[in-house]
Amino acid sequence: MTITLERPVGTTDPTTIVDPEVMNRLVRRVTTDHPEITDETARRIVGQAAAFIATSGQQPGHSLVPSELVDYGWHAFILHTADYAAFCQKTVGRFVHHVPTEEDEQMPGGAAAARERTVSAIQAAGYTVDAELWQSTADCNQCHAGCHDSPKSG
Template sequence: MTIALERPVGTTDPITLVDPEVTDRLARRITADHPEITEATARRIVGQAAAFIAASGYLPGQSLAPSKLVDIGWHTFILHTVDYARFCEQVVGRFVHHIPTDENDEMPGGVQATRERTLAAIAAAGYAVDEELWPDMADCNQCHAGCHDSPKSG
């Protein structure tokens, strides 16, 4: 007998981290701002953004970075500051800052290593990774196009 699992044992669907009303609000904003993104995909983006934020908060300073699609979700979440701050406090225990990299900053090990490190961190934190939303990495040198985990020591 063969048993098929929708996701590996021991992982959590990260959309469950986000209040359903907040998920609805964020998905609506994503589809309004990006008409090419369907509602179903917007919901998946919200889930992966939640997983990225949680993993970044658990492992600060690890040079994690979102994909282009997940970055849309993170930026959308940040714009809803009350919801974002509440999420960070409830899930991570502290605020997870958004800190764009400088133009001359490079991802340690390059783009592919950053992608692998980020997906490994999400999986290690116990969250399912939606591989289809991670084909690339965000351009991390412009706030409107990309960013990385925080906090940076300063």
């Protein structure tokens, strides 16, 4: 018996799962908010954010975190609420909430383990990982920049 994966590990370019018009809006938002980032890099960032959202939404509670650069793409997406909600519904089947970590809350295993866990999960979900954009995790406790879709318990 041969098992065929719907998407073989790490083979889907995540920029292809974002509608082209939405991609253009998000690239403009990233480059407006971060003028040091080129359009091409912003496109890569948005693609990795899309892969992160799709993966973390399918694995709530796994403490997945975006990198600092990928977080820029996630924030841009969230600002376009209608586009974000439609993307979440299409890729995950529900809205993926942006839940900030508490000031004193630590990711299981620390930042390096969280980054590795996230990159591995994205690859296992079938998306290619742009390693250059995953050098550091985002600092998600200093703003409304929550980094994972895990509900807080009492």
